[in-house]
Amino acid sequence: xxxxxxxxxxxxxxxxxxxxxxxxxxxxxxxxxxxxxxxxxxxxxxxxxxxxxxxxxxxxxxxxxxxxxxxxxxxxxxxxxxxxxxxxxxxxxxxxxxxxxxxxxxxxxxxxxxxxxxxxxxxxxxxxxxxxxxxxxxxxxxxxxxxxxxxxxxxxxxxxxxxxxxxxxxxxxxxxxxxxxxxxxxxxxxxxxxxxxxxxxxxxxxxxxxxxxxxxxxxxxxxxxxxxxxxxxxxxxxxxxxxxxxxxxxxxxxxxxxxxxxxxxxxxx
Amino acid sequence: xxxxxxxxxxxxxxxxxxxxxxxxxxxxxxxxxxxxxxxxxxxxxxxxxxxxxxxxxxxxxxxxxxxxxxxxxxxxxxxxxxxxxxxxxxxxxxxxxxxxxxxxxxxxxxxxxxxxxxxxxxxxxxxxxxxxxxxxxxxxxxxxxxxxxxxxxxxxxxxxxxxxxxxxxxxxxxxxxxxxxxxxxxxxxxxxxxxxxxxxxxxxxxxxxxxxxxxxxxxxxxxxxxxxxxxxxxxxxxxxxxxxxxxxxxxxxxxxxxxxxxxxxxxxxxxxxxxxxxxxxxxxxxxxxxxxxxxxxxxxxxxxxxxxxxxxxxxxxxxxxxxxxxxxxxxxxxxxxxxxxxxxxxxxxxxxxxxxxxxxxxxxxxxxxxxxxxxxxxxxxxxxxxxxxxxxxxx
Ligand SMILES: Cc1ncc(COP(=O)(O)O)c(C=O)c1O
Numbered sequence: 117x118x119x120x121x122x123x124x125x126x127x128x129x130x131x132x133x134x135x136x137x138x139x140x141x142x143x144x145x146x147x148x149x150x151x152x153x154x155x156x157x158x159x160x161x162x163x164x165x166x167x168x169x170x171x172x173x174x175x176x177x178x179x180x181x182x183x184x185x186x187x188x189x190x191x192x193x194x195x196x197x198x199x200x201x202x203x204x205x206x207x208x209x210x211x212x213x214x215x216x217x218x219x220x221x222x223x224x225x226x227x228x229x230x231x232x233x234x235x236x237x238x239x240x241x242x243x244x245x246x247x248x249x250x251x252x253x254x255x256x257x258x259x260x261x262x263x264x265x266x267x268x269x270x271x272x273x274x275x276x277x278x279x280x281x282x283x284x285x286x287x288x289x290x291x292x293x294x295x296x297x298x299x300x301x302x303x304x305x306x307x308x309x310x311x312x313x314x315x316x317x318x319x320x321x322x323x324x325x326x327x328x329x330x331x332x333x334x335x336x337x338x339x340x341x342x343x344x345x346x347x348x349x350x351x352x353x354x355x356x357x358x359x360x361x362x363x364x365x366x367x368x369x370x371x372x373x374x375x376x377x378x379x380x381x382x383x384x385x
Numbered sequence: 386x387x388x389x390x391x392x393x394x395x396x397x398x399x400x401x402x403x404x405x406x407x408x409x410x411x412x413x414x415x416x417x418x419x420x421x422x423x424x425x426x427x428x429x430x431x432x433x434x435x436x437x438x439x440x441x442x443x444x445x446x447x448x449x450x451x452x453x454x455x456x457x458x459x460x461x462x463x464x465x466x467x468x469x470x471x472x473x474x475x476x477x478x479x480x481x482x483x484x485x486x487x488x489x490x491x492x493x494x495x496x497x498x499x500x501x502x503x504x505x506x507x508x509x510x511x512x513x514x515x516x517x518x519x520x521x522x523x524x525x526x527x528x529x530x531x532x533x534x535x536x537x538x539x540x541x542x543x544x545x546x547x548x549x550x551x552x553x554x555x556x557x558x559x560x561x562x563x564x565x566x567x568x569x570x571x572x573x574x575x576x577x578x579x580x581x582x583x584x585x586x587x588x589x590x591x592x593x594x595x596x597x598x599x600x601x602x603x604x605x606x607x608x609x610x611x612x613x614x615x616x617x618x619x620x621x622x623x624x625x626x627x628x629x630x631x632x633x634x635x636x637x638x639x640x641x642x643x644x645x646x647x648x649x650x651x652x653x654x655x656x657x658x659x660x661x662x663x664x665x666x667x668x669x670x671x672x673x674x675x676x677x678x679x680x681x682x683x684x685x686x687x688x689x690x691x692x693x694x695x696x697x698x699x700x701x702x703x704x705x706x707x708x709x710x711x712x713x714x715x716x717x718x719x720x721x722x723x724x725x726x727x728x729x730x731x732x733x734x735x736x737x738x739x740x741x742x743x744x745x746x747x748x749x750x751x752x753x754x755x756x757x758x759x760x761x762x763x764x765x766x767x768x769x770x771x772x773x774x775x776x777x778x779x780x
Contacts, residue, residue, distance in 0.1 A: 176682065178559070178568055179568075180567075180571045180668075180669065181415045181572075181575075187558055191558075191559075199680045200680055200681075223667045223668055223677075223681045223683075224682075226666070226681065227664075227666070227679075227680060228680070228681070248415045249414060249667065249670075251413070251416060251419055254412070271416075272415065274419075274420075276417060276420040276421075276578070277419070277420065278420060281419070285416075296415075299417050299575055299576055300417075301575060
């Protein structure tokens, strides 16, 4: 696994994901920083359970794109005092075997300062950012600052995204395209929309950039469905739901293992 | 006589293509909402260029909303304060506040777009009531999101909305006030965007809302300017309005933005003084001044008035503040309570607690304003607040 990790001046999230996806579907669990005291161990456990990369959520006070679960996880983490700086400095003290991707709302990046945030992301082992409320029309300044530090900014595509706009998303995204599976907020659902498959196909028809589906994936079955036309899946709320329920780290990670097995059985490892 | 709808003033014109007024505004929403914002922008632009839409809007404002609202000279309080006090009476509109102007505009637009459902956020409940009213009028279904705390403070308005056939859903997250109701409404909009129009209640949110909502409220300033001229033969020295998100202020200011002699004053609650104490933030789809902590978490506003209990303000106000075309000052809850009672006693006009902020600022600044003509936007009437004030005063 660490064989494909490269040094920061040559690393490429897109390259890494492309390489990994050649032999199976990618699995990216999400963990809210500070959701509980052992959140860093939780990341380790997810990696041990077969994660290809980890999305680290930096909690924001007004997470407008998030459903109930991530909202609650954010409140818990904020109440525990988590800040962007603390998140990045705690990550910086560790070595993880896979790339991290910071996911948050743009205001925290704006306040931190583009330049400093990009630099600190590198120190924290982050290869990319996902800022869902920073659409491409206004993302230029951040993308420039991020790219100077080899941080790739991931853009999102939604089922309603027009063909014209999808071309721009695909051309301007870094790392991969985050395929939003459904018209809604983050949150585990029992079924995944066909919209995810349709959208993943539209992305793949335009480019060989990895397309990874997120929003609403809750178990192996929904992951397998969502990954049909895509390169992988993101699982967030279903994990954080277990954390909020007080499940042990092993129990949380077992969901990651189940999905790993499901994806590998369906699409080969 | 009914006033025609004028062209927008130069100094409060359209934002740029990306929705920015100077450095503020924009469209900071997730990809799922981008298409909806673009669709709305196109629909509004086309509708506003269509004289038949404008005429229909004006007919509704007048025939249903009760416009034009008068401008009333308040000689008693004016004499007491040593100035000439004029009130623009948005409190006399149907549903009791300025909010109906914007809502009738958006509901008409939603119909034109083929939407069958309205959703809205509300703080004091005035915007919720106005939206519920428009939905009833136009045969649309309606859901209003309201902070749980506000549902308690404004129980009467909750009942009014239900009476009008609207479903009221509590926003349970965060401070359970207006900002959380906005979050909830935005979340709901994403999943229902096909048949639903989000009827945003102030000059905030992603482009085109700040511009569109202000445009629908420009009638306030257009009427007021002519009425003041008719009454006094001159322009006022100041135009004063309370600022939550800033819609009643934006509507008033638009009438005077191109008159450099008229000072434009926004009165904010001390516990939510975004223009006074804020730093630019990106939240609720826009870049604007917000009260936030040092890392960028948005703070909870704290105000006696649910309608001003918002930690930010609309981006055009941030721009007007930054360019110093308008000035923003804050008043305390105590000063507001004082103003609420004084206007009631001296003029027989019970103001909304929100509007009482504007009166409170005039009272506070009276020495500086001696002899001047001060136009205050009476954005709403105080019926909804009477019980709350009674409880506070009897404590
Ligand atoms: C009477 C009245 N005035 C003012 C406001 C504040 O809104 P805005 O700042 O958008 O005018 C409200 C909001 O509920 C209101 O009800």
